[in-house]
Amino acid sequence: MRISVIGCGYLGAVHAACMADAGHEVVGIDRDEEKVRMLSAGRAPFFEPGLPELLAHPPGRLRFSTDIADAASASVHFITVGTPQVAGGTAADVSFVDAAVDGLLPHLSAGDVVVGKSTVPVGTAGRLAARIESAGARLVWNPEFLREGRAVSDTVAPDRVVYGVAEGDETSVGVLDAVYARSLERGIPRIVTDHATAELVKIAANSFLATKISFINAMAEIAEATGADVTTLADAIGHDARIGRRFLNAGIGFGGGCMPKDIRAFQARAAELGLASSLAFLDEVDQINLRRRQRAVDLVREELGPLERRRIAVLGLAFKPDSDDVRDSPALEIACRLRALGATVTATDPEAITTARRSAPEIEYAVGVRAAVHGADAIVVATEWPQFRALVPAEVARWTAARVIIDGRNCLDAEAWRAAGFRYRGLGRS
Numbered sequence: 001m002r003i004s005v006i007g008c009g010y011l012g013a014v015h016a017a018c019m020a021d022a023g024h025e026v027v028g029i030d031r032d033e034e035k036v037r038m039l040s041a042g043r044a045p046f047f048e049p050g051l052p053e054l055l056a057h058p059p060g061r062l063r064f065s066t067d068i069a070d071a072a073s074a075s076v077h078f079i080t081v082g083t084p085q086v087a088g089g090t091a092a093d094v095s096f097v098d099a100a101v102d103g104l105l106p107h108l109s110a111g112d113v114v115v116g117k118s119t120v121p122v123g124t125a126g127r128l129a130a131r132i133e134s135a136g137a138r139l140v141w142n143p144e145f146l147r148e149g150r151a152v153s154d155t156v157a158p159d160r161v162v163y164g165v166a167e168g169d170e171t172s173v174g175v176l177d178a179v180y181a182r183s184l185e186r187g188i189p190r191i192v193t194d195h196a197t198a199e200l201v202k203i204a205a206n207s208f209l210a211t212k213i214s215f216i217n218a219m220a221e222i223a224e225a226t227g228a229d230v231t232t233l234a235d236a237i238g239h240d241a242r243i244g245r246r247f248l249n250a251g252i253g254f255g256g257g258c259m260p261k262d263i264r265a266f267q268a269r270a271a272e273l274g275l276a277s278s279l280a281f282l283d284e285v286d287q288i289n290l291r292r293r294q295r296a297v298d299l300v301r302e303e304l305g306p307l308e309r310r311r312i313a314v315l316g317l318a319f320k321p322d323s324d325d326v327r328d329s330p331a332l333e334i335a336c337r338l339r340a341l342g343a344t345v346t347a348t349d350p351e352a353i354t355t356a357r358r359s360a361p362e363i364e365y366a367v368g369v370r371a372a373v374h375g376a377d378a379i380v381v382a383t384e385w386p387q388f389r390a391l392v393p394a395e396v397a398r399w400t401a402a403r404v405i406i407d408g409r410n411c412l413d414a415e416a417w418r419a420a421g422f423r424y425r426g427l428g429r430s
Ligand SMILES: NC(=O)c1ccc[n+]([C@@H]2O[C@H](COP(=O)([O-])OP(=O)(O)OC[C@H]3O[C@@H](n4cnc5c(N)ncnc54)[C@H](O)[C@@H]3O)[C@@H](O)[C@H]2O)c1
Pocket: 006, 007, 008, 009, 010, 011, 012, 029, 030, 031, 032, 035, 080, 081, 082, 083, 096, 099, 100, 103, 117, 118, 119, 120, 144, 145, 146, 147, 148, 257, 258
């Protein structure tokens, strides 16, 4: 099939590359010239495992452009532009989606299918459908559930695909089945529903996951006050198959370009619908989450006292491992808060130094753990990269005089660090 993908960021670039790999002819369109230049040269503009391989060996079916007119050659058009939090508010800014649709309209042909993938407030598809239908095309809402760091495998083999279609639009269902034929052959569940339900499935899934994380972080707060251990608690409740152990890792909480802004946008939309109280709990989810960042800072202060003239090594800047994304990263925010309290902060990350430096030039950056911990008074592990989990405490003790380690992700072996002479502090652990 001939496909256009409008918006080639973390979602769109991966989607375009995977669709080409699946045998389709794809044009990826982005208004960011530098991004298009890199993608056209076969280089990934951000770190995502598996993406460089897909871009470096293009099957001749993948090209990139800054010109929306190039979408005219396609008959299926994915909308994958950003929907960030509005400046100064909590709602989603859907102006990029509107602009993408406006730009696309003159290039649509009768029978084309426009496929919305961006995460949008419920009701957006209904609003856009009339404009798209006036061009003789159809709109499907097909939310995306990929995780950064696993974006390629999640795109190829998602847990499910959801098509939100207008009533009776069997034609678009057939078109999307052809687009996703290779994934569907694997027996991946396919849910066909209306536009509003499809939009809601996405935001409900992220809200549920965020709630699960904040639930365990609330337990961490109770554990801290009572001398209990939240990791043992998570293991124990996680054995109940109805609960499950996944997404019960307590620590400095969730961040990234999706979950925090999505739960806020959902609340804003509920308020517009006169249903603010239905989602009031998401405000607690957000507050618990943000408190954990401060808790990590407070642990450093408990251990070191005033932070002026202190040096702190922060290991990890990305919001999660296997990503260079620092959007709303708890790790980067903790580094900045420590810096604001007067400490000299030296941070390192296997992939996110470049992205972090852009938003936080006040932090000092070092390549590698050894350089970061040199001269430090305390170490904070803020992203659970495998390289940090694998650190040998006795070796680290030779690199630094620091004897305090704050495990912001509960990812280290507490006993091993204590045995090497460190004061180990986890979140929610006695
Ligand atoms: N990142 C993820 O893991 C992920 C997963 C699922 C859903 N989503 C959702 O997908 C959407 C995109 O997220 P992202 O993380 O890829 O954002 P991003 O900021 O990385 O990428 C968005 C891209 O869209 C481009 N763009 C904006 N307006 C444009 C226009 N009119 N024409 C062409 N290009 C335009 C930007 O230049 C940018 O490259 C959001 O709604 C997000 O919530 C993201």
